[in-house]
Amino acid sequence: MKKQLLLILLVCSLTFAAYQDCSGQVNNKPLLDIPPKLLKTVKNGEKYLVQDGNNTVYILNVFGSPYQMGYASGLLMAEEMKENISNMFQYIENELKDEILSNFKLPTFVIKLIQKANAMPLIRAALQWNYLVTLPYTNIRWQEEFQGISDASGIKLMDLIHLNLFPELTQAACTIVGAWSTASVDNVIRQLRALDWSPDAPVNRYPLITVYHSTEKGSNVFANIGFAGLIGSITAFSANGIAMSEKVWLPGSSVPYTYYGYPWMYVFRDTAQFSDNLQDAVKRIYDAKRTQRIHIGIGSLSDNSFFGIEYSEKIINIYNDKNYTYTPAHPQMDGIMFWDKHVQPSQNYCLGSILEDGYGKIDTEFLFRVVSGVHETGNAQVCVFDFVNQEIWVSYSFGDNENAYDRSPIRIQFGALFKAKSASEQGVY
Numbered sequence: 001m002k003k004q005l006l007l008i009l010l011v012c013s014l015t016f017a018a019y020q021d022c023s024g025q026v027n028n029k030p031l032l033d034i035p036p037k038l039l040k041t042v043k044n045g046e047k048y049l050v051q052d053g054n055n056t057v058y059i060l061n062v063f064g065s066p067y068q069m070g071y072a073s074g075l076l077m078a079e080e081m082k083e084n085i086s087n088m089f090q091y092i093e094n095e096l097k098d099e100i101l102s103n104f105k106l107p108t109f110v111i112k113l114i115q116k117a118n119a120m121p122l123i124r125a126a127l128q129w130n131y132l133v134t135l136p137y138t139n140i141r142w143q144e145e146f147q148g149i150s151d152a153s154g155i156k157l158m159d160l161i162h163l164n165l166f167p168e169l170t171q172a173a174c175t176i177v178g179a180w181s182t183a184s185v186d187n188v189i190r191q192l193r194a195l196d197w198s199p200d201a202p203v204n205r206y207p208l209i210t211v212y213h214s215t216e217k218g219s220n221v222f223a224n225i226g227f228a229g230l231i232g233s234i235t236a237f238s239a240n241g242i243a244m245s246e247k248v249w250l251p252g253s254s255v256p257y258t259y260y261g262y263p264w265m266y267v268f269r270d271t272a273q274f275s276d277n278l279q280d281a282v283k284r285i286y287d288a289k290r291t292q293r294i295h296i297g298i299g300s301l302s303d304n305s306f307f308g309i310e311y312s313e314k315i316i317n318i319y320n321d322k323n324y325t326y327t328p329a330h331p332q333m334d335g336i337m338f339w340d341k342h343v344q345p346s347q348n349y350c351l352g353s354i355l356e357d358g359y360g361k362i363d364t365e366f367l368f369r370v371v372s373g374v375h376e377t378g379n380a381q382v383c384v385f386d387f388v389n390q391e392i393w394v395s396y397s398f399g400d401n402e403n404a405y406d407r408s409p410i411r412i413q414f415g416a417l418f419k420a421k422s423a424s425e426q427g428v429y
């Protein structure tokens with residue numbers, strides 16, 4: 001018994017020796033493979049819950065026009081969204097104050113004044129301004145979906161819209177990995193999206209995956225993998241085998257950005273919804289009136305490939321597994337494109353060394369347990385896409401300090417969800 005333990009410890013430390021610059025550990029929490037439980041059905045939607053202890057994900061299937069899908073979401077998630085939204089505004093206010101306080105050395109009484117002050121009118125004004133300057137560029141489907149949610153749930157329309165524009169004004173660090181061809185265990189693509197935002201953002205109380213079955217022309221069935229109340233995407237997966245991941249881009253002052261355009265979370269979701277392959281996705285991004293600087297990872301099953309894209313108002317740079325700007329910390333590997341959680345180009349060796357070590361045997365489990373665990377990335381959300389099996393391994397942060405990369409992976413199989421028919425199509429309503 002003791003000998004075995006010693007052997008395990010030895011193997012672990014040997015494995016770790018291969019990972020330069022890393023501080024985390026392999027996440028060995030058990031995989032949760034729980035069938036979604038149907039909670040409620042309405043005319044154009046279904047609500048499911050996947051739950052084991054404090055691991056919780058809601059899943060919605062919504063059908064119809066943008067307004068109808070919004071209306072169904074509003075009926076099914078009213079309570080959770082309401083709570084979420086009021087907590088989120090409080091959180092945003094606290095973050096803003098922390099930001100101000102961290103930039104100055106202030107006497108205690110000034111600190112107290114700032115902490116007590118009402119910053120909400122300022123925040124609302126900034127978000128309202130962002131709403132007005134993005135509105136001319138924003139497809140009407142967004143307004144219709146917001147209106148549907150608001151009409152069904154009683155949540156104020158502008159509360160919803162403002163909350164959804166907050167990511168346009170803020171930044172999240174993150175890790176993105178695409179692994180395909182000779183890098184992956186079976187030569188087919190896998191993708192990791194690890195969201196490092198803040199594990200204590202109260203939006204994490206209601207992890208929500210919404211599967212959209214839109215009747216819009218050219219639309220594919222897709223899943224928005226996020227949080228109740230946020231309908232723009234940070235993570236998305238389509239029935240046509242497109243997966244989207246995002247990371248902030250902090251390139252210094254030379255790359256222009258603007259607030260006047262189509263919010264990136266909306267462009268991002270539209271890309272998942274309307275693209276069949278990498279070429280479609282790139283065209284959509286080129287044609288968009290872009291705003292902020294972000295990194296995007298797009299994986300595509302039909303191409304069995306992956307692009308890492310630097311996205312901004314004027315500049316788009318596309319990289320595959322051969323043409324990134326490589327450094328000793330970011331080695332070239334066939335079938336691999338990645339960005340680690342640090343500012344790019346990264347000088348940190350951790351992720352490159354993990355991927356070199358796993359090269360040729362990378363699978364869903366490796367990306368979840370080793371990459372996100374050992375690189376300690378994805379404090380708010382970890383999502384690994386298995387394109388061929390139409391499934392993800394996902395985890396979300398919990399409470400104030402349980403990071404998603406330390407929590408159990410939850411397996412969500414999309415096969416049946418993507419094929420589902422609405423109650424009215426089934427003749428129930």
Ligand SMILES: *[C@@H]1O[C@H](CO)[C@@H](O)[C@H](O)[C@H]1NC(C)=O
Pocket residue numbers: 053054398399402
């Ligand atoms: C969540 O559940 C896990 C496993 O039961 C437990 O260890 C952890 O303390 C719980 N977290 C909180 C914040 O309750």
Ligand SMILES: *[C@@H]1O[C@H](CO)[C@@H](O)[C@H](O)[C@H]1NC(C)=O
Pocket residue numbers: 317318319320323
């Ligand atoms: C990298 O290769 C892709 C695919 O051929 C191409 O679209 C892209 O423009 C190339 N990027 C650079 C920076 O050369």
Ligand SMILES: CC(=O)N[C@H]1CO[C@H](CO)[C@@H](O)[C@@H]1O
Pocket residue numbers: 082083084086087
């Ligand atoms: C669980 C939780 O934090 N609930 C809060 C949701 O928001 C309302 C309104 O701010 C609070 O009263 C609840 O306590």
